[in-house]
Amino acid sequence: MTNRRDFIKNAGVLAGSGLIASSFVSCNAKQEKNLRSTSKMKLSFKPYNLQLKHTFTIASSSRTTTPVMLVEIEYDGFVGYGEAAMPPYLGESHDTAAKFLSQIKLEQFTSPFLLEEILTYVDGVDVGNYAAKASIDIALHDLVGKIVGQPIHKIWGLDASKTPNTSFTIGIDQPDVVKEKVEEASPYKILKVKLGKDNDKEMIRTIRSVTDKPLCVDVNQGWTDKKEALDMIHWLKDQGVVFVEQPMSKEKEKMDEIAWLSENSPLPIIADEALQTIHDVMPLKGVYSGINVKLMKCGGLLAAKKMMTIARALDMKVMIGCMTATSCAISAASQLSPLVDWADLDGNLLISNDVFEGMKVIDGKVTLSELPGIGVRKL
Structure with a gap:
């Protein structure tokens, strides 16, 4: 074995x-030989x-x-x-x-x-x-x-037409600000909503008052009771949520509770904080439905691609995520997007001082360019 x-x-x-x-x-081959000898x-x-x-x-x-x-x-x-x-x-x-x-x-x-x-x-x-x-x-x-x-x-032989839509993140805030953020996100076809405080239902109801777009939610370990979490997930499903990211603590002593939640949940449960490097993937089989891979947590593109291969071998869902970042890191992560079920590649859209131009979101979809490398130009 x-x-x-x-x-x-x-x-x-x-x-x-x-x-x-x-x-x-x-x-x-001749170019490679010259490069080796002179540079x-x-x-x-x-x-x-x-x-x-x-x-x-x-x-x-x-x-x-x-x-x-x-x-x-x-x-x-x-x-x-x-x-x-x-x-x-x-x-x-x-x-x-x-x-x-x-x-x-x-x-x-x-x-x-x-x-x-x-x-x-x-x-x-x-x-x-x-x-x-x-x-x-x-x-x-x-x-x-x-x-x-x-x-x-x-270079990886990936089909650029198979990129997913990217979600746009709505952070926890007051209802009027949440509505403003949803309006800013009008070009996007799926919204990622941050939950985990005491206003979770208010956040969802506020968003639902202005849009019927599909939602995914990221709880960032904010829930503490598995039965209450399950009740909330059933309610979220009725509100048009498609998956739940890191609902409870990442700690090992909580893995049995997460496994129970994943087994009983009507929605996929995706690991985020519980996952960092390639060595974390296999132990999450049977605990989570899928993984959210982030370049900044695993060490880059090569490690991320390996993690995705392992997750697929384990019949797990795969998501590509990001931090708030310039278009450099976001465009790099987007090169992997044809391999995933979901993408959350909006980190550059949340900042006001980008220093690169790179991957575009067109009609809500991650759209890869023909620019060489990771596909960026320095501004």
């Missing part, structure tokens, strides 16, 4: 091999603070800004862009990201196409720091795509 470690390893090899092989097939990768980074259009409130906190680290990797005249988006609950900051990135020595590698080798090295430099690691992963993928002149989704 295949053990857990072997399963993860094999799934990882399966998920990663398509990118590596396709990248090298697309790259002219070195140069990593640079700078801190930036995102300004949110509205105060962003979830069950446990509120904020008006998000710190990010903007990353560039230069190589043979090409520049790959990356980003670490670091909301406070991740435990990362400008200081921790700068300390981690300062330790990275990419010049030791002969080519950016050595993605598995480079990212294994990056992961081993220090524990944690997954958003910082994701910024390097994103920049490397962007760099590789620019060198071969293709977007990452094409």
Whole structure:
């Protein structure tokens, strides 16, 4: 019988091999040889603070800004862009990201196409720091795509027509502000509603007073009693909600309660805070209906794609999510969107000071471009 470690390893090899092989097939062999012999990768980074259009409130906190680290990797005249988006609950900051990135020595590698080798090295430099690691992963993928002149989704062989609609997030707020947010979200076909305080039904009723669009809800661990949670989910189903994200605590001692809730729920229960890296996926089988994969939590595109492969093998639903971020991180995550059931890729739409132009939402749908790499232009 295949053990857990072997399963993860094999799934990882399966998920990663398509990118590596396709990248090298697309790259002219003579060009690759010249690049190896004449160029070195140069990593640079700078801190930036995102300004949110509205105060962003979830069950446990509120904020008006998000710190990010903007990353560039230069190589043979090409520049790959990356980003670490670091909301406070991740435990990362400008200081921790700068300390981690300062330790990275990419010049030791002969080519950016050595993605598995480079990212294994990056992961081993220090524990944690997954958003910082994701910024390097994103920049490397962007760099590789620019060198071969293709977007990452094409290098992976993904069908851009199969992208889902993205939800637009409505944070917890007073009824008049909630209505304003819903109006701002008029181009979007599904809304993601933050719940978990004492006004959950008021939030839903307020939204339902102005729109009948499908909803999904994110409770951010805000509910504490499984039977009350189940009653609430039945009510939410009647209100046109399609799934529930992280209804109760992520802690291991609550897993039996979550499993009971998932078994009895009329709606899919999706893991968010309970999931971070590839090693967390398999233990969630039978506990949650699906997983929400976020680049900033798992370390980037390569890890996220592996996690999706494992989840599908376990017959679990897959969602791609995000933090509040610039169009750099959002466009990177969108390259994976043809693989998922649901997308929540609105982080760039919630800020007022984006420094990139990238993935567009057209008629509510994630729409991938033909731009190489992750598909962004720097403003």
